[in-house]
Amino acid sequence: MKEKHTPASCRGGGGGGVRCVVALLLAALVLSGDVAGATSFNYKDALTKSILFLEAQRSGKLPPDNRIKWRGDSGMEDGKLAHVDLTGGYYDAGDNVKYGLPLAFTVTTLAWAALAFKPELQAAGELKHVQEAIRWGTDYILKCAAKKNHMWVQVGDPNLDHQCWVRPENMPTPRTLYQIDGNTPGTEIAAETAAALAASAMVFRNDKNYARRLMNKAKLLYQFAKSHLKTYDGECPFYCSYSGYNDELLWAATWLFMATKRQVYADFITHEAISSSVAEFSWDLKYPGAQILLAPHNMNASGGMQSYKTQADNFVCAVLPDTPFHQVFITPGGMIHLRDGANSQYVTGTAFLFLVYADWLDTARQDVMCGATPIKPARLREFAKQQMDYLLGDNPRGRSYVVGFGSNPPTQPHHRGASTPVLKPGTVVNCGMSFGDWFAPDRPNPNELTGAIMGGPDGADNFIDKRNASACTEPCTYINSLAIGALAALAGRGPNLVASKSHGYDQM
Ligand SMILES: *[C@@H]1O[C@H](CO)[C@@H](O)[C@H](O)[C@H]1NC(C)=O
Ligand SMILES: *[C@@H]1O[C@H](CO)[C@@H](O)[C@H](O)[C@H]1NC(C)=O
Numbered sequence: 001m002k003e004k005h006t007p008a009s010c011r012g013g014g015g016g017g018v019r020c021v022v023a024l025l026l027a028a029l030v031l032s033g034d035v036a037g038a039t040s041f042n043y044k045d046a047l048t049k050s051i052l053f054l055e056a057q058r059s060g061k062l063p064p065d066n067r068i069k070w071r072g073d074s075g076m077e078d079g080k081l082a083h084v085d086l087t088g089g090y091y092d093a094g095d096n097v098k099y100g101l102p103l104a105f106t107v108t109t110l111a112w113a114a115l116a117f118k119p120e121l122q123a124a125g126e127l128k129h130v131q132e133a134i135r136w137g138t139d140y141i142l143k144c145a146a147k148k149n150h151m152w153v154q155v156g157d158p159n160l161d162h163q164c165w166v167r168p169e170n171m172p173t174p175r176t177l178y179q180i181d182g183n184t185p186g187t188e189i190a191a192e193t194a195a196a197l198a199a200s201a202m203v204f205r206n207d208k209n210y211a212r213r214l215m216n217k218a219k220l221l222y223q224f225a226k227s228h229l230k231t232y233d234g235e236c237p238f239y240c241s242y243s244g245y246n247d248e249l250l251w252a253a254t255w256l257f258m259a260t261k262r263q264v265y266a267d268f269i270t271h272e273a274i275s276s277s278v279a280e281f282s283w284d285l286k287y288p289g290a291q292i293l294l295a296p297h298n299m300n301a302s303g304g305m306q307s308y309k310t311q312a313d314n315f316v317c318a319v320l321p322d323t324p325f326h327q328v329f330i331t332p333g334g335m336i337h338l339r340d341g342a343n344s345q346y347v348t349g350t351a352f353l354f355l356v357y358a359d360w361l362d363t364a365r366q367d368v369m370c371g372a373t374p375i376k377p378a379r380l381r382e383f384a385k386q387q388m389d390y391l392l393g394d395n396p397r398g399r400s401y402v403v404g405f406g407s408n409p410p411t412q413p414h415h416r417g418a419s420t421p422v423l424k425p426g427t428v429v430n431c432g433m434s435f436g437d438w439f440a441p442d443r444p445n446p447n448e449l450t451g452a453i454m455g456g457p458d459g460a461d462n463f464i465d466k467r468n469a470s471a472c473t474e475p476c477t478y479i480n481s482l483a484i485g486a487l488a489a490l491a492g493r494g495p496n497l498v499a500s501k502s503h504g505y506d507q508m
Contacts, residue, residue, distance in 0.1 A: 041392045041406065043491035044124055049405050049451030050480050050487055051126060054110075054133045056417065056449055057477055059098060059168065060088035060140070070422050070447040074168035078155045078175050079143075086155055086177070089140030093342075093476040094415040095161050096168040100144070100153035100178075101239050102283045104192040106477040107137035108255070109352070111199035112289075113485030116356045119501040120492030121484075130484060131203060138200045138214060141193055145217055149224050153189050154178035158238045164431035165439040167420040172429055178234045186232025188241045190225035191248035192286075194218045198255035202505070215259060222252050243285040246274040251286040254293050258505065269294065275301040277311050279318035279327045280338060281349040283478050288315040292357045296364065309366075312357060317370035319350055320383060325370050333396040333461040334386060340471040344401065344456040347391060348483035351384035355489050358384075359499045381497040388486050391453060396461045403475075404450040411444035412467040414474040418449035419467060439467060453479045 056068045059075040078098070079086030089098045090106065114121060114130050121127040144152040157176040164173050180186035197218035201211045226249065231241050250273040257265035281288045292315075294308035301308060317325040319336065331337050338346045358377035361367065367374035386394075393399060393406045400406030403413055413419070420438045423429070445467075452475035457463040464472050489497055 039389045039394045040495075041389065041394075041490075043392075043487055046392055046402060046405055046451075047124055047126055047484065047487040047491050049402065050453065050483050051129045051133060051451065053403075053449065053451035053453070053475065053480050054090070054106075054136075054477060056452070057090045057092075058088075058136055059091055059096075068450075071417065072169045072422075072425065074171070075155070075175065079152070079177065081175065082152075082177050084143070084146075084152070086140070086143055086152055088136065088143065089155075090137060090477050091168060091417075094413065094470065094474045095156075095158065096166075096171050096173070096416060097156035097158045097161050097238070098140075098154060099158075099235055099239050100151070100186075100189045101192055101235060101241070102476070102478055103137060104141065104189065104196040105283045105286075106481045107134055107141065107196040108192065108199050108251075109289075109349075109478060109481040110134050110137070110484065111196065111203045112356075113352070113481070113488065114203045115199070115505050116359070116503055117485045117488040117492075118503060119499075120488040123492045124488060126488065134200050134203055138197065141196060142213065142217060145193060145221060148220055149228075150179065150181040151186070151190060151193065151221070151224075152177055152179050153186060153232065154235055164429070165416055165420070165434040165437075166429045166431065167417040167423065169417075169425065170420075170423050170427050170429050172431065180232050182228060184232065184234075185224075185228035185230040186234075187225045187229050187245035188248045189232055189235075190221045190228075191245060191252035194221035194225060194252040195248070195255040195286075197221065198252070198259040202259050218252075218256060218259070222256055225249060225252060239283070241284060246276075247286045247290070249273055250275055250290045254290040257297075258293060266297075266299065269302075270299050271302050273302055275306075275308070275311060277306075277314035277318070279315065280346060281315075281353055282345055288312065288353055291315065292353055292360075295357070296360050310369075313368045313370065316354070316357065316368045316375065316380060319354075320370075320375065320379070322379075323370040323373060323375065329459060331457070331459055331461045333390065333457075335390045335395065335457065335461065336387060337457075337459040340455075340458055342455045342474065342476050342479060343458075343471075344391060344453050344479045345476065345482060347387045347456065348453065348479055348486060351387040351486040352482050354380040354384040355486055355497065358497075359503070362498065378496065384486060385490060385497065388483070388490060391456065391483075395457070397457075397463060399463075401454045401456050401463070403452040403454070404448050410452075410454050410465050410473060412442075412465050412473055413445060413449045413452055413454065414467050414470040415445070415449050415452070418445040418447045418452075421446045442466070449475065451480065453483055455479075 201214035291312040358380040361377040399408040
């Protein structure tokens with residue numbers, strides 16, 4: 001593995017690169033942190049807000065029922081440089097670029113949440129909002145993938161975007177287009193997008209025409225990905241695929257299998273796909289997600305010797321601090337910490353996977369096996385709750401890392417739209433002045449980026465609530481998409497988090 005997975009967009013943008021290094025001696029004291037079970041938050045409120053953040057990231061023409069009052073239409077000429085319509089979709093993080101790989105991953109994981117925690121989302125009155133959030137992504141993806149063996153994979157020149165601190169409604173920066181095709185393949189993006197569309201087709205199965213469109217496109221993109229094996233490096237250094245494309249190929253085949261139950265995908269999964277045991281689930285690395293989805297299906301990974309159940313177990317064993325095989329660093333305050341910058345994705349992603357896996361383990365009456373040590377599903381749920389509780393306020397600082405939620409929430413998210421005042425449409429912004437005017441001032445953002453989960457504290461539980469501390473204060477769409485299922489479970493189930501109703505994973 002090369003240096004870091006951290007996308008520069010979750011680090012940089014003007015005076016970025018500042019780490020959370022406030023040397024507060026306090027942090028060394030009283031960090032028991034382990035009061036899980038006793039702690040409780042208004043999870044329903046956190047859930048509602050976590051979806052609102054995704055609405056604040058919308059690009060394109062906003063609908064009349066837009067709930068984010070400080071947002072307006074933006075990126076309305078996206079695609080024009082190639083005479084196509086690429087309006088819509090999501091800005092990734094604190095910048096105004098639409099990156100294909102993390103955008104598709106955001107949609108895949110949102111769709112998974114809508115399938116795995118459907119009764120809970122429904123009970124909270126949020127299923128419709130999550131479905132709308134998925135569709136905001138899939139409508140855009142369908143535009144990007146309109147032609148066969150071709151896909152528009154990015155809108156916006158990230159280097160120039162990062163030299164301008166301006167809200168998307170007024171951006172003067174070039175909306176450069178990036179594409180993959182037969183000559184310039186992009187296996188990761190094509191496969192992740194196939195996964196996103198297959199998972200979304202399951203969500204929209206009752207909308208038959210739309211689901212069929214999604215499914216047909218998913219199959220074509222999967223074929224394209226498999227027959228053109230090459231990493232696209234055009235999103236690097238912002239989103240470099242450090243893990244290669246094998247995980248995306250397995251992940252795409254898994255979602256196509258989930259949606260269709262067709263043998264052709266099962267064959268690929270058992271005979272061809274490469275699958276490894278890893279300790280991370282992220283926009284770059286998807287093995288544990290696929291392994292947990294495949295664990296119920298009694299299949300072995302190709303090579304034959306390990307079942308997907310064993311590999312899913314290995315993920316759990318690598319994360320949990322109380323197993324003989326743990327690898328993942330946990331801060332003194334109890335939070336998973338893999339690296340600075342968008343670290344919260346590992347926190348929310350692990351919580352989500354643990355809750356999904358615990359449900360299946362219960363149904364199948366199985367434990368996780370860490371060598372000879374059995375781990376009960378209840379332990380996975382307890383750990384998942386503790387990770388989410390940390391972000392909501394049960395941490396050494398006693399503060400929330402979710403904007404607009406709980407105690408002492410962040411006030412200076414590293415985010416262009418939230419930190420620039422609302423300007424009249426057509427206002428011409430001077431990029432040179434923009435950093436002095438809107439990035440540098442030490443004051444709360446004028447617009448509340450409600451529900452945004454920050455990149456989060458560093459490995460010593462330290463956090464700087466400053467716009468230029470981007471590793472701490474930058475949000476990303478996939479941090480939130482991964483949180484939504486876990487928050488729904490916390491909001492809708494009793495204290496032991498056991499499912500009372502079945503899921504909605506029916507195939508197409
Ligand atoms: C599948 O893996 C298990 C170990 O997890 C092994 O015992 C079994 O023989 C494997 N099956 C095949 C068909 O290779
Ligand atoms: C970050 O911003 C704060 C004010 O919000 C300022 O005091 C500090 O010097 C800045 N740090 C860097 C490295 O620019």
